[in-house]
Amino acid sequence: MPTHQVTPPLDSLVLYKNKPARVAALGDKIDIELAGGQTKRVRPKDIELLHPGPLRQIADLVPLDGELTAAWELLEGTETTLRELAELAFDAYTPASAWAVWQQVAEGLAFVGTPSAIQVRSREIVERERAEREAKAAADQAWRALLERLAAARPAPDDAPHLGEIERLAVGQSDQSRILAALGHAQTPESAHRALIQIGHWPEHHNPHPRRCGAPLVDLDLPIPDLATETRLDLTHLSAYAIDDEGNQDPDDALSLDGERLWIHVADVGALVRPESDLECEARARGANLYLPEGVINMLPGAVTAQLGLGLQEISPALSFAVCCDSEGAIRDVEIHRTWVRVTRLSYDTVEQRLHEAPFATLRAITDRYRARRFALGASRLDLPDVSVRVTAGQVCIRPLPRLVSRELVADAMLMAGEAVARLCSEHAIPIPFASQPPPDSSDDSADLASMYARRRGFKPTRLVLEPERHAGLGLDYYTRATSPLRRYSDLLVHQQLRAWLDGTPLLERTQVLERIGEAEQSSIAVRRGERLSNQHWKLVYLKDNPNWTGEGVVVALEERRAVLLIPELALETRLRVRDGVTLNQTLKLGVNDVDLPELSVSFRVLG
Structure with a gap:
């Protein structure tokens, strides 16, 4: 929060929302000019003085070659001011040097604080902070690269641990996935299932249902005792x-x-x-x-x-x-x-x-x-x-x-x-x-x-x-x-x-x-x-692999605007909209309309 609220002079360099500005006019409020020539009327407490000027235009704040590293080494562990640091690093206190110093302070690595009280951090702190920042930058880059690979359906072999996060959501062992959210998918098991197929991590026919239901997935491996001697x-x-x-x-x-x-x-x-x-x-x-x-x-x-x-x-x-x-x-x-x-x-x-x-x-x-x-x-x-x-x-x-x-x-x-x-x-x-x-x-x-x-x-x-x-x-x-x-x-x-x-x-x-x-x-x-969901899954796989399948369904129940049909050759129940006049036990010829394996759903159409 700005600490200096004294009205700055005309043509001075001030800081407004972490960006440089020039004081263009004074009054009840202050008119400032931003980069690009835009102007804005602000209150004195909204800005902070960096240099009294004169600054004719923001474009004059050109990059400078200075000795900020040498200044840091000289002042390590002490406190200084914006003016003192600019004079030490650039041999001059100008709007351009003040802005160059402030950018280093805003970076928050070697210098932190306010224009009137800048803390010069120790080497130990700077090296630790730099290592942390580099690690974070590397992690951010790896994260972006991971998302790009997954969005392009080209996962790398070492992406498997990351995809485990989506798998846990797909099998009901978690209720959220940061990766799935970043890729724009809903946070549901069905959406995670679909994403893993799209990414190429799961084959299209993968059956997640036993694991999602919490059923055992491997045979039991325990020693077996000998059969006791008994009268039989x-x-x-x-x-x-x-x-x-x-x-x-x-x-x-x-x-x-x-x-x-x-x-x-x-x-x-x-x-x-x-x-x-x-x-x-x-x-x-x-x-x-x-x-x-x-x-x-x-x-x-x-x-x-x-x-x-x-x-x-x-x-x-x-x-x-x-x-x-x-x-x-x-x-x-x-x-x-x-x-x-x-x-x-x-x-x-x-x-x-x-x-x-x-x-x-x-x-x-x-x-x-x-x-x-x-x-x-x-x-x-x-x-x-x-x-x-x-x-x-x-x-x-x-x-x-x-x-x-x-x-x-x-x-x-x-x-x-x-x-x-x-x-x-x-x-x-x-x-x-x-x-x-x-x-x-x-x-x-x-x-x-x-x-x-x-x-x-x-x-x-x-x-x-x-x-x-x-x-x-x-x-x-x-x-x-x-x-x-x-x-x-x-x-x-x-x-x-x-x-x-x-x-x-x-x-x-x-x-x-x-x-x-x-x-x-x-x-x-x-x-x-x-078992029930797995049987349903593989029946739908069969229909997906045979999109031209046709067969008969028997109407076994009538609901509002829909009929429930049993397909005997698949032992499969389905619901679909039918015309008026359909009766119980009537046989309808059906064709496959759409199969959605992640949603475990299939729709049919009436033929003829």
């Missing part, structure tokens, strides 16, 4: 079949017939993964396997699956559930044993062709009775489109999953095991997570696509609770998940409790079970969301 029932004389999709890598269930009894064998994961072990804690923290079109991230180390997956070894250890299903489809005579089984692996397609053969015909008859009972008790019939999405060498393959009897057979057998275990645990007060689901908002049981879509939307999420409650969607009063311990933590927890009960050792208490399920469910939410 030898069932290797029974033919056992692990029936799954072609290429499945984690077979954890198989079926056998023993007279009227159906055996559901499940990989005995609890034999290796004990409560509170490192393996159990890590599985709990992950919640479930993460199934992505581009691969699987396992809840447990691959070595556990290799040792316990049914049919991966000649003889496999299992936790086996024996049940009988009466003529009404009700379960009775439940048994649980630790067993040895010899398992043959088959695909759904193979079994579909052999359903008329033994033992598959008998298995089908049993599960058909059980399914009929569930539907009689209110289970929902949903036959909505489903697809398998796989990415191999960057190519997306989408394959519709037909409704196979073999798939229903296996699904119902697993439900039988879940009901049997839930009833047994309830009868023996074994604390486990029971699965329940309230009835849907809609009671319409029609088989058309629009009705099933509405019914699915009316379902509440399945909950895990400590007391058995009805699972409306399955039509069961007792149910727990017990057949996928290799890939789902809640199933593993049920197995650990069953094994403790069989051994007569202390069970986990209800509060312990609740705490474990609460932790695992939080992780499972991230896994399920990562």
Whole structure:
């Protein structure tokens, strides 16, 4: 702030807003002339006197050669005035020398202060300040060069650490990016995703969603204990079949017939993964396997699956559930044993062709009775489109999953095991997570696509609770998940409790079970969301790679000015504006309009 407010003389050199000015006229206010000839009327306190003049024009303030460095060295650490410093450095106190000195003071390196009190800084301070300024100038230049490279989509190899800042925003680990703001992009994950593609740091098809959802991204790597010696029932004389999709890598269930009894064998994961072990804690923290079109991230180390997956070894250890299903489809005579089984692996397609053969015909008859009972008790019939999405060498393959009897057979057998275990645990007060689901908002049981879509939307999420409650969607009063311990933590927890009960050792208490399920469910939410968004992402990649795609969409809901359509061959839901007169279950031919991968959106147009 100026300290001299005495009215300066006419034609004097003054400082106005850090710029030189000449006093051109005096009065109640002062007229000053600026560089370029402009004039301005100011108050005395708005200016500061540098030299009394005379100064005829600002152009006379020409650069001068002087000895300012020598003057600094001579005066280092002392205080001086503008006049004294000008006379020492330029042998004269003129408007030009005063201005030259003041420019050095304004620079603030060797000299700081006011015209009447200039501090001459020490060498140590000057050298430190100079180094800081040079470092800042280099950083500013590097920053400008970085922005220029990124704007031109030509990042350098050593730019990766800087781009990590944008990546953190793109995957939801940060809410802002200085680089993104400087490039003129919005501070959102979607905008960061788009910028990383434009810059060339991410390939166009990059899938950020598992990381953005907080799902695990690498397989677990922990040592695996040896299988303990335990008494097991030898069932290797029974033919056992692990029936799954072609290429499945984690077979954890198989079926056998023993007279009227159906055996559901499940990989005995609890034999290796004990409560509170490192393996159990890590599985709990992950919640479930993460199934992505581009691969699987396992809840447990691959070595556990290799040792316990049914049919991966000649003889496999299992936790086996024996049940009988009466003529009404009700379960009775439940048994649980630790067993040895010899398992043959088959695909759904193979079994579909052999359903008329033994033992598959008998298995089908049993599960058909059980399914009929569930539907009689209110289970929902949903036959909505489903697809398998796989990415191999960057190519997306989408394959519709037909409704196979073999798939229903296996699904119902697993439900039988879940009901049997839930009833047994309830009868023996074994604390486990029971699965329940309230009835849907809609009671319409029609088989058309629009009705099933509405019914699915009316379902509440399945909950895990400590007391058995009805699972409306399955039509069961007792149910727990017990057949996928290799890939789902809640199933593993049920197995650990069953094994403790069989051994007569202390069970986990209800509060312990609740705490474990609460932790695992939080992780499972991230896994399920990562799977859902990843499937959507790769479906959109497929459409982007096939811009001439055409297909059919079925109208499953009508909203104000828009219709909701399901595209069966993609199992994809979309909304679009349609003409008046469109009705539910009407089929429309569609073409791709636009695909936006960062926004995870696609628009279609009606053809014809």
